Amino acid sequence: MSERSRTVVTGGAVLSAAAVAAVVGWVLLVEFPADLAELVGVLLVIGLVVVAVRFAGRAVSARYPDYDVAEVAVTGPISRDGGPGPLPTGTRGTPADDIVEQIERADEDDAADGLLVKLNTPGGEVVPSDDIRRAAMNFDGPTLAYATDTCASGGYWIASGCDELWARDASIVGSIGVIGSRVNVSDLADRLGISYERFAAGQYKDAGVALKEMDDDERAYLQGIIDDFYDNFVERVAEGRDMDEAAVRDTEARVFVGTDAHERGLVDGLGARDAVEERLADLLERDEVSVEEFTPQQSLAARLRGGAESVAYALGAGVAGRVVGDTEEPLKLRF
Structure with missing residues (x-):
């Protein structure tokens, strides 16, 4: 019509x-x-x-819907439940399962011939990021990822599953790497008179426990897990972006502004929102497109919780951001 x-x-x-x-x-x-x-x-x-x-x-x-492109946003840290992640930023993301649900809903919508994945994320957990990437890959139609402020790590993993990735000139793009960490408090425990007694079956069952020093075998074992995830990350990016694996590894998990990322082949095009929509029109072979944002329904409790967290963070960020260190859980793998 x-x-x-x-x-x-x-x-x-x-x-x-x-x-x-x-x-x-x-x-x-x-x-x-x-x-x-x-x-x-x-x-x-x-x-x-x-x-x-x-x-x-x-x-x-x-x-008679008036749109032909569905937009799904990935904002904030990527996690299964949309939590704020390990750092004291107070920023919450959309739960990965909700994002997948919206992409699948768009795929089932006869009016949505194309998919726009808007990305503003520093990355996050491995498997939730992969779930979103797979959902985008399964969409029946052209898919275009658009980086606004930041498309790093898990965000770039998602983008590699889309047909094209566009960014702004000053967008932050890249960080193709994996990190796992642990807190070592064994010296502090010794000073406090706290000892660690091991009750475990299996040599590496307690590898990485913060109350004890790691030996070389444990360190090699845990680093091997990180390396396996990294190899998989590089392989998927090279495949999705049609790049040589050596070129992906050469980034050394660095981030690049949009213009540099474009020169390296990490993004396909640069432009603002209107340029992205023009490209979608080209992919769909139309004069123009109309975009409809697909968002999950939030309960009243969830909306109130988000507002309260924002206020609390605004009050405490000035001091807490200066004195609180890294609070990641031991060996929680993140893109």
Whole structure:
């Protein structure tokens, strides 16, 4: 349906619904019960008209959607539950399962012929990042990733599963690497008179426990896990971006501004939002596209929690950000 035809249909449906609601409301609430206060009746009629207009508009929008590209945003640290991650930034992300759900919903939507994945993330946990990447790869249609402020680590992992990656000139892109860490408090424990007794089955079951020093075998074992994840990361990026693995490794997990990333072949194009939409139109072989944002439904409790966390962080960030160190859990692998 053309844009003009859709406008005519929408206008006709809304006007018809408003007219019917007004007539029915007037008869039932004003004219028929003569003993009711006319003011109350008029107010009720107006309310009924408003409800009818909204219902008709939503019904027409559902029947004749005016978009052909679905947008799904990946914002903040990537994790299974959308938590703020290990650093005291207070920033929460969208749960990875919710992002996957929105991509799958877009794939099932007959109106969504293309997918725009908007990325503003420093990265996050390995498997949730891979889940989002796989969902984008499975989308039936052109997929374009768009880096706004930051597309690093797990964010770049997701982008490598899309057909193209675009960024702004000053976007931060890259950090193709994996990190795992542990806190070593064995010296502190000794000074406090705390000792570690081992009850474990299997040589490496307690590898990385903070209360004891690691030996060379344990260190090599844990580094091997990191190396395996890194090899997989490099292989997937090289495959998705059609790059040589050596060129990916040569980045040494550095980040680059958009212009440098483009020169290295880490992004396909540079531009603002209008340039991205023009590229989507080219991919879909159309003059222009209309984008609809697909977002998960949040409960009232979740919205209130997010607002409270933002206020708490704003009050404490000035001091806490200076004195709180790295609080990552032992060996929690993150992109």
